[in-house]
Amino acid sequence: MNTRTCIEYGRLTWTSVIALLVLALLVSPAGAQQRKFYDDDPIAREPNTRDASGVLERDIDLMYDLARNLFAVPRNPTLVRAQNINTIDEVPDSEWFTNRIFAKQLSIDEAVKGPDTGQGPAPGKLIVTRAKQSGVTPGFTVKDSAGETWFVQFDAPGQSEAASGATVVATKLFHALGYFQTENYISYLDPAQLEVGDKAKVDTPSGRVRPMTIDDIHKVLARADKRPDGTYRMMASRGIKGRTIGGFKYFGTRKDDPNDIVPHEHRRELRALKVFGAWTNLVDMKAGNTLDTVLTENGRSVIRHYLQDVGSTFGTGALASREWDEGYEYIVEGDKAKKRLITLGFSLQPWQTIPYTEYGSIGRFEGDYFIPEEWKPRVPTAALVNARADDNFWAARRVMAFSDEMIRAIVKTGQYSEPAAEKHLADVLIKRRDKIGRSYLPAVNPLVEFRLDTSGELTFENAAVSAGFATAPRGGYEARWYRFDNNSGTATPIGSPITSQGLKIQAPEGLPAGDGEYIKVEVAAIDPPNSSWSIPMQIYFRRLTGGWKLVGLQRMPD
Amino acid sequence: MEPLKTRWAALIMIGAMSVFLWTPAGSAQESRADSIARQQEDKSKNLQPEIQDRVELFIKKMTEGGWFFSATPRGFYPYFDSVYSGGGFTLGAAYRAYYGDYSFAEVRGLYSFKNYKRIEFRTVSPNHAGGLLEFDATGGWMDATQIPYYGLGIDSPKDGEANFRLQETYLQGGVTLRPVSWFKIRGASGYDRFVEKEGTAASPSIEELYGPGTAPTLGIDPSYVHTQATASFVWAPAEGYARRGGLFRLSAHDYRNVAGDIDNFQLTRGEVVQHIPILRETWVLSFRGRMESAHGSDSDVPYYMLPWLGSGSSLRGYGTGRFRDKHSLLMSGEWRWIPNRYALDMALFADAGTVAPHFKDLHMGDLKYDYGIGIRFHGPEITPLRFDIAHGSEGWHFVISSSAAF
Numbered sequence: 001m002n003t004r005t006c007i008e009y010g011r012l013t014w015t016s017v018i019a020l021l022v023l024a025l026l027v028s029p030a031g032a033q034q035r036k037f038y039d040d041d042p043i044a045r046e047p048n049t050r051d052a053s054g055v056l057e058r059d060i061d062l063m064y065d066l067a068r069n070l071f072a073v074p075r076n077p078t079l080v081r082a083q084n085i086n087t088i089d090e091v092p093d094s095e096w097f098t099n100r101i102f103a104k105q106l107s108i109d110e111a112v113k114g115p116d117t118g119q120g121p122a123p124g125k126l127i128v129t130r131a132k133q134s135g136v137t138p139g140f141t142v143k144d145s146a147g148e149t150w151f152v153q154f155d156a157p158g159q160s161e162a163a164s165g166a167t168v169v170a171t172k173l174f175h176a177l178g179y180f181q182t183e184n185y186i187s188y189l190d191p192a193q194l195e196v197g198d199k200a201k202v203d204t205p206s207g208r209v210r211p212m213t214i215d216d217i218h219k220v221l222a223r224a225d226k227r228p229d230g231t232y233r234m235m236a237s238r239g240i241k242g243r244t245i246g247g248f249k250y251f252g253t254r255k256d257d258p259n260d261i262v263p264h265e266h267r268r269e270l271r272a273l274k275v276f277g278a279w280t281n282l283v284d285m286k287a288g289n290t291l292d293t294v295l296t297e298n299g300r301s302v303i304r305h306y307l308q309d310v311g312s313t314f315g316t317g318a319l320a321s322r323e324w325d326e327g328y329e330y331i332v333e334g335d336k337a338k339k340r341l342i343t344l345g346f347s348l349q350p351w352q353t354i355p356y357t358e359y360g361s362i363g364r365f366e367g368d369y370f371i372p373e374e375w376k377p378r379v380p381t382a383a384l385v386n387a388r389a390d391d392n393f394w395a396a397r398r399v400m401a402f403s404d405e406m407i408r409a410i411v412k413t414g415q416y417s418e419p420a421a422e423k424h425l426a427d428v429l430i431k432r433r434d435k436i437g438r439s440y441l442p443a444v445n446p447l448v449e450f451r452l453d454t455s456g457e458l459t460f461e462n463a464a465v466s467a468g469f470a471t472a473p474r475g476g477y478e479a480r481w482y483r484f485d486n487n488s489g490t491a492t493p494i495g496s497p498i499t500s501q502g503l504k505i506q507a508p509e510g511l512p513a514g515d516g517e518y519i520k521v522e523v524a525a526i527d528p529p530n531s532s533w534s535i536p537m538q539i540y541f542r543r544l545t546g547g548w549k550l551v552g553l554q555r556m557p558d
Numbered sequence: 559m560e561p562l563k564t565r566w567a568a569l570i571m572i573g574a575m576s577v578f579l580w581t582p583a584g585s586a587q588e589s590r591a592d593s594i595a596r597q598q599e600d601k602s603k604n605l606q607p608e609i610q611d612r613v614e615l616f617i618k619k620m621t622e623g624g625w626f627f628s629a630t631p632r633g634f635y636p637y638f639d640s641v642y643s644g645g646g647f648t649l650g651a652a653y654r655a656y657y658g659d660y661s662f663a664e665v666r667g668l669y670s671f672k673n674y675k676r677i678e679f680r681t682v683s684p685n686h687a688g689g690l691l692e693f694d695a696t697g698g699w700m701d702a703t704q705i706p707y708y709g710l711g712i713d714s715p716k717d718g719e720a721n722f723r724l725q726e727t728y729l730q731g732g733v734t735l736r737p738v739s740w741f742k743i744r745g746a747s748g749y750d751r752f753v754e755k756e757g758t759a760a761s762p763s764i765e766e767l768y769g770p771g772t773a774p775t776l777g778i779d780p781s782y783v784h785t786q787a788t789a790s791f792v793w794a795p796a797e798g799y800a801r802r803g804g805l806f807r808l809s810a811h812d813y814r815n816v817a818g819d820i821d822n823f824q825l826t827r828g829e830v831v832q833h834i835p836i837l838r839e840t841w842v843l844s845f846r847g848r849m850e851s852a853h854g855s856d857s858d859v860p861y862y863m864l865p866w867l868g869s870g871s872s873l874r875g876y877g878t879g880r881f882r883d884k885h886s887l888l889m890s891g892e893w894r895w896i897p898n899r900y901a902l903d904m905a906l907f908a909d910a911g912t913v914a915p916h917f918k919d920l921h922m923g924d925l926k927y928d929y930g931i932g933i934r935f936h937g938p939e940i941t942p943l944r945f946d947i948a949h950g951s952e953g954w955h956f957v958i959s960s961s962a963a964f
Contacts, residue, residue, distance in 0.1 A: 038590040038592075039589055040590050040591055043590045047598075048598075049594070049595040050598045050601075054605070055608070062621070063617045063618075064614040086590075087590075204656075204660060205630035205659070205660055205662075206659050206660065207632055254608055255606040256608050258605060261597045261601055323899065331900050337897040337898045338897070340895065340896070341895075344906075348840070351838070352838055352840050
C-alpha cells in the first residue's frame with residue numbers, strides 16, 4: 001500500500017498514520033543520530049560566543065585546593081576522550097592554548113623570544129607600589145620609570161640564579177608548547193633604585209594594612225640573594241592585561257563563564273601537563289599558580305587562562321633545591337607510606353638512591369633515571385589523572401619537536417653564570433625529551449599525517465618509527481575501507497581489508513566520487529609486541545572538488 | 559469529528575512534525591561552531607556565581623586564622639601544649655587579638671584528660687629596634703591534680719609512689735634579643751606562687767608517706783621573685799620539629815623567696831640536640847643531652863622544683879617525676895624513619911639518665927635506661943601529637959604528648 005492509494009480511496013487507517021509517524025521520526029535528522037561531521041570540521045579555533053564580563057574575582061584557597069586534589073580528585077573509572085579536541089584529534093586554538101611548536105614552524109628565535117614584547121623594566125627609579133601577595137619568594141610590585149607595572153621576585157639567599165633562571169626558561173618552554181604565559185625578564189636591581197610609593201601598603205599579622213616603609217623593603221631584600229656587588233638579580237614579570245579574577249581549577253568548569261563548557265579535567269592541553277610537567281619537573285600544579293583574566297575583544301569579554309607561574313620546575317624550589325621525593329611521589333601516598341612504616345624505612349624508592357649532579361642554580365634535576373610514566377606532581381591533579389594514552393601521545397609529539405639547538409637556546413635565556421650549569425640543564429632536558437618520546441609515542445597506535453589522494457592512495461607515517469623509538473611493524477599495516485553515511489553514522493564496507501608493508505595503501509575500487517561524500521578507513525599496525533598498535537585508528541575523509549580532506553581521526557576508538 | 563477527518567488531521571500533523579524535525583537540526587546547526595555556540599548559549603541561561611562551598615570556607619577560615627602552619631594566628635585557634643608533664647592528652651584553645659600591627663594579646667586555655675588545667679594571659683610585642691627586640695608578658699594559673707612523687711634519688715623505690723596537687727600562679731615579663739636568626743637571648747623576671755594540695759590520684763597523697771626531710775619544703779606554699787636568662791643557638795629549621803640541624807640552650811633561674819620561711823635557690827639547665835639525616839632524610843638520627851642542677855641548701859629547694867626524670871620528654875619508660883634530686887643527667891637517642899615527609903614520623907628510641915644529690919655523684923653506673931617505639935604526627939614546624947611506648951626496668955609506659963620528644 002502507498003500513501004496515494006490511501007488518500008485516493010479514503011482508506012486512511014490509524015495503522016498507516018502511526019506507520020507514517022514512525023517513518024518520519026526515523027528518517028529525520030533529529031530522530032536519527034546527529035551527524036558526525038559538520039562542514040567546518042575540523043575547527044581550528046574554539047569559539048567564545050557569549051559575553052563573560054559578569055564573572056567575578058574568586059580566590060581558590062590553597063589548602064582547599066590541595067585537599068580537594070589529594071582526597072577528592074574527580075576521576076572517571078573509565079578514562080574518557082578529551083572533550084575539547086576537534087575531529088582530527090587536535091586541540092584548537094582557544095583562550096587556553098595556542099598551537100605553536102609542532103603545529104607550526106617555530107623558529108629558534110621565536111622560541112627564545114617567547115611571550116616577551118620588550119626588554120624588561122626601564123632603567124632608573126623603581127617605585128614600590130605593593131607588597132607581594134602570595135608565595136614564599138621575596139618580592140614586591142613596582143612601577144618603572146616608563147610607568148609600567150612589574151611584579152618582581154628575588155632568588156633566595158644561597159640560591160643564586162635558581163628561581164629566576166628556572167622561571168624564565170620554563171616560561172619560554174611553556175609558551176612554545178602553547179600556553180599563555182606572563183612576560184618574565186631577568187633584571188638586576190641596585191637597592192638605591194627603589195622608592196616607596198605613596199600608596200604602597202603592606203599586610204601585617206594583625207590583618208591591618210598599613211603604609212609601606214623603606215624598612216619593609218629592606219626586610220624583603222634581607223630574604224633575597226645579594227650579589228657581591230651589592231645588587232640583586234630579580235625576575236620581573238610584566239602585568240597581565242585585563243581584569244584578573246583568580247586562578248582556574250584543574251577540574252570542573254567556571255559556573256559564571258558561559259563559554260567554559262568543557263570540564264577542565266577533560267581539556268587535552270591541561271591533561272597534557274602530565275607529559276610537559278614530567279619533562280620540566282613542574283611539580284607545583286595548583287590553582288594558585290594559574291591566573292584568569294577578563295579581556296574585552298571586539299566588544300565581547302572573554303576569559304583568558306594563564307599558566308602563570310611555571311617557576312617550580314627543574315630541580316629548584318622557591319627557597320631551596322627540590323625535596324628529594326618531589327616528582328616521584330604525591331605529598332600523601334598511602335601505600336608507599338605504609339610500606340615505609342612497616343619496613344622501618346627500608347622500602348626504598350628510586351628518589352632515595354639515584355645520583356644527582358647538583359648545581360646550586362639548577363638543583364636536583366636529572367635525566368638518566370627519569371621514567372616519564374612514573375613522574376608525579378605534588379598532588380594528583382585532576383586533569384593529569386584523567387590523561388589517556390592519546391593525550392600523552394599528542395603531548396609527546398610536541399615535546400619531541402624541540403630540537404637540541406632550540407632547547408640550548410632557550411636554556412641560555414636563564415642567564416646562568418656557570419656554563420656547566422647551563423649545559424647540565426639543557427642536557428637533562430634533552431635526555432628527558434627523548435625518554436618522553438620513547439615512552440609515549442609507541443604506547444598507542446602511532447600513525448600520523450594521513451593523506452588520501454585522488455587516485456585513492458592513502459599515505460601516512462609512523463611517529464614512533466620515524467623518531468627511532470620503534471621498528472616498523474613486522475606484519476605491516478592493514479586498512480579496512482568503508483563508505484560512511486555522515487547523517488546516520490553507518491559505515492558500509494568497500495572491498496576487503498588491504499595490507500601493506502609500507503606507509504602507503506591503495507584503496508579498493510569503488511570509493512565514492514561525489515562532492516560531500518565521506519569514507520572511513522580503519523588502519524592498524526600489525527606488530528605483536530606492540531599490541532596497542534593493532535587497535536585500528538579511525539580515519540575519515542570528505543570528498544571535495546579538489547580531492548579528499550581529512551576530517552576525522554580517532555586514535556583510540558571508544 | 560468523523561473518524562476519517564481525524565485521520566486526515568493526523569496526517570497533516572505528521573507532515574508538520576516532519577518539517578519541524580528536519581529543520582532545526584539540519585539547518586540551524588550547520589557548523590561545529592554553531593553547535594558549540596548553542597551549548598554556550600544554554601549555559602549562559604543558567605550562570606551561577608563562583609562561590610566557595612562550606613568546606614572551602616571552613617578551610618579558608620582555618621588558613622586565614624592561622625590555625626595551622628602559621629606563627630601568627632588571629633582570633634580563635636587550636637592550641638597545642640602541655641599543662642604539666644604527665645597530664646595526658648590535652649586539648650587547648652586560644653583567642654588572639656592584635657593591638658598593633660605585630661603586637662598581640664591572647665588568652666589560652668588547656669585541659670587534660672587527668673583534669674590538669676591551665677589558663678593563661680599573654681602579650682607579645684615583637685619588632686622593636688629593627689626587629690632585634692621582642693617584649694612579652696605572661697600571667698596565669700595552673701592546676702596539676704595528681705603529680706607522682708617517689709622520694710629523692712636514683713634508687714627511690716617504685717612502691718614509694720605518692721602524689722600531690724600543685725597549683726601555680728605566675729606573672730612574668732621578659733625581653734628577647736635576637737641579633738641573628740640562629741641566636742637569641744631572653745631575660746625575664748616575675749612572680750611565682752606555689753600552693754600544694756592533696757593529690758587526687760589513687761596513690762597516697764604525698765604527706766601520707768613523706769615529710770620535709772624526704773620531700774623538701776613539704777607543707778610550705780612559697781612565693782618567689784623568679785628571674786631567668788636563657789641563651790639559645792638554633793641551627794635546626796624549627797624547634798618543634800626538625801630532621802636536620804640542632805640546638806644548644808643554656809638557662810639560669812634565680813628564685814628569691816618573698817613569702818614563707820625558706821631560702822632562695824637557683825636552677826641551671828643545659829641542653830644540646832643534634833639531628834643527623836641519613837640517605838636524603840630516609841632516616842634521621844637524633845641525639846639529645848641534658849643536664850639540670852639546683853643550687854641551694856638541700857632543705858630549701860622545693861621537691862617539685864628539683865630536677866627530675868621520667869616523663870614523655872625525658873626517661874620515657876618511667877612515670878612522670880620518677881627520679882628527683884638536685885642534679886640530673888639525661889641522654890636520648892632516636893632512630894627515626896619517615897613514612898610521610900609532611901605528616902608522619904616513626905622512631906625507635908632509647909633514653910638513659912640519672913639523678914644525684916651532688917653533681918660529682920652523677921655516675922654512668924647509676925643510669926636508668928629505657929627503649930621504645932613512637933609515632934609522631936607533625937607539621938613543618940610542630941609536632942602536635944606524639945605517641946610513644948617505652949620499656950624501662952619497671953615495665954612499659956605509654957606516652958601521649960602534644961610536643962616533640964626533643
